[in-house]
Amino acid sequence: MxxxxxxxxxxxxxxxxxxxxxxxxxxxxxxxxxxxxxxxxxxxxxxxxxxxxxxxxxxxxxxxxxxxxxxxxxxxxxxxxxxxxxxxxxxxxxxxxxxxxxxxxxxxxxxxxxxxxxxxxxxxxxxxxxxxxxxxxxxxxxxxxxxxxxxxxxxxxxxxxxxxxxxxxxxxxxxxxxxxxxxxxxSGVLTGKGLNWGGSLIRPEATGFGATYFTKDMLKTQNDSFKGKTVCCSGFGNVTWGVALKVTELGGKVVTISGPDGYVYDKDGLDEDKIDYLLSLRASNNDIVSPYVEEYPEAVFYPGKKPWEVKCDIAMPSAIQNELNGEDAAQLVANGVQYVAEVSNMGCTPEAIEVFHNHKIPFAPGKAANAGGVGVSGLEMSQNAMKINWTKDEVDAKLHQIMSSIHVACEKYGTEEDGYINYVKGANIAGFIKVADAMLDLGVI
Known part of the structure; x- marks a missing residue:
């Protein structure tokens, strides 16, 4: 090729x-x-x-x-x-x-x-x-x-x-x-439906939950965990909400959220009330995050800036494509970031990914870490087809299993000679082989 x-x-x-x-x-x-x-x-x-x-x-x-x-x-x-x-x-x-x-x-x-x-x-x-x-x-x-x-x-x-x-x-x-x-x-023609007409439990949180589960497995390969870790997130919608919920549950502390107007730094981290406030802030039909500091005055708002200048253990871009560039990556590395998980689709530029790889920072690409949302959408399709509803715990357990299997595939195809796991390579190869082999079986169509 x-x-x-x-x-x-x-x-x-x-x-x-x-x-x-x-x-x-x-x-x-x-x-x-x-x-x-x-x-x-x-x-x-x-x-x-x-x-x-x-x-x-x-x-x-x-x-x-x-x-x-x-x-x-x-x-x-x-x-x-x-x-x-x-x-x-x-x-x-x-x-x-x-x-x-x-x-x-x-x-x-x-x-x-x-x-x-x-x-x-x-x-x-x-x-x-x-x-x-x-x-x-x-x-x-x-x-x-x-x-x-x-x-x-x-x-x-x-x-x-x-x-x-x-x-x-x-x-x-x-x-x-x-x-x-x-x-x-x-029929199950759309997913993300309301719970009373065919939707699945935990679908709104699924992308954030899944990314956190994947990151948990990534940390586990280093004999590490979320406990006591400081996490920087971007965005403040459902994805960031899901990340904040699960990271907090696993013992970590999310200290930033962001919008087009800038970012908020909350040194105390997002607790249950603050996480609930994220939803009301998004529901207000407004893109700005600055009202957060009016509700929680101990937090600080930085207009026109991105959260990647904040010192953290784990960075989880969760907003939009190419939101974290090479300069941002260099700043994160200089501040001692240990792990990066791309929760948004293609959230990091190629230059940023190169920085993380060069410094052997474990980096999870969006097509792996962000797959929890579509994973639960697939589970919603199954429930619709079978005309059943699984409980929250059942869906969560299946999501956890999906994300763990993705991590196993990335580890299998992405582990390099020095032991560093190139998750980008692993995810791309694992996904490609499955699709390419299916295309071969189906002939030229």
Whole structure:
């Protein structure tokens, strides 16, 4: 495999799609050796087929606001690869949404889903619609208009969307209501549903819980634990909420949260009341975190800054892609960080990852550490198919098992001669082998 040649061809075909090209480059560089050792992959052109989505659906979404004004947004669904199961991936509603971001997320989702051991392919979707500041009625009209186009190409055994940034239980409910009306069926076509109409327990917390479980196993390889550890997080939504809950339960202390306006440092750490406050802060339909210090004056707000300047034992970026760069990584290393777990999708830039690897800092990539959310979505699909509901403890135990199996796979394929575990390499190789072998079994289609 000639990595640079493939990347050059992709850049020619898809100019300017930097997030997508970054995601592809990371995977190709990790799997180059194993790919070249297996000529059957080359003869079947697995890479050339894998880096291009099966299809991309783009559509207009027209909706009317409360004042009677008509608005037009773009909707997309990227169905990337279904070799091991139906396409599976969230719907992102955010002004930044474009095809490069959705293709990067969909490509990552292929390997993330494969790592869970559940039969799910990779996909992603969304719109440049901004739910912030919109009324419930406006959200409903947009979601219904979005689903009027999307319903034709999804289904419980075809493509199962879920929530993502901007798409929570409210939005999933409006989308599912319209799908149900159009398709005239109750099915597991969407995950992240409400608990009283098909949802799974601990789904909102699952990404954060799963990342913490993965990090716990990462610490265990060093005969270490969360007990007494200081943890820096970014974001302040469901993902950070889940991390804070589980880290606190395991004896660690989360001391930062962040938003577009800056970050909050709370030296005392987030306790149960503060963690609950995160949810109310997010529910206030406002992106800013500065009100935290009004509620808890012992904390300090740093406007326009990122939390990676704070001294910590463990850094867990939990907000958005490329939020932690090379300079941030160097600052963390200088301050003595011992572990880094990427809870957001591709939360660290390639330069940041290089810094961590060069300093032999155990680093968990998002496609491994962040797989808990889609893992529980897969469990929700199973519950829907069987028309049952598992208890919170049952779902949590299955999630723990999924994350432990992912860590085992990363350790198997990522352990280097000096004993350092390259989790990026391990995750990419483990996910790739599963998908590539399935593609070989299915023939050229």
């Amino acid at each position: 000639k990595v640079q040649e493939i990347l050059n061809n992709l850049e020619t075909k898809h100019p300017g799609e930097k997030e997508y090209l970054q995601a592809v480059q990371e995977v190709l560089e990790s799997i180059e050796t194993i790919y070249n050792e297996n000529p059957q992959y080359e003869s079947a052109k697995i890479i050339e087929r894998l880096v291009e989505p099966d299809r991309i659906i783009t559509f207009r979404v027209s909706w009317v606001d409360d004042d009677g004004n008509v608005h037009v947004n773009l909707g997309h669904r990227v169905q990337f690869n279904n070799a091991i199961g139906p396409y599976k991936g969230g719907i992102r509603l955010h002004p930044s949404v474009n095809l490069s971001i959705l293709k990067f997320l969909g490509f990552e989702q292929i390997f993330k889903n494969a790592l869970t051991t559940l039969p799910m392919g990779g996909g992603k979707g969304g719109s440049d619609f901004n739910p912030k500041g919109k009324s419930d009625a406006e959200i409903m009209r947009f979601c219904q208009a979005f689903m009027l186009e999307l319903w034709r190409v999804i289904g419980p055994n075809t493509d199962v969307p879920a929530g993502d940034i901007g798409t929570g239980g409210r939005e999933i409910g409006f989308m599912y209501g319209m799908y149900k009306k159009l398709q005239m069926e109750n």
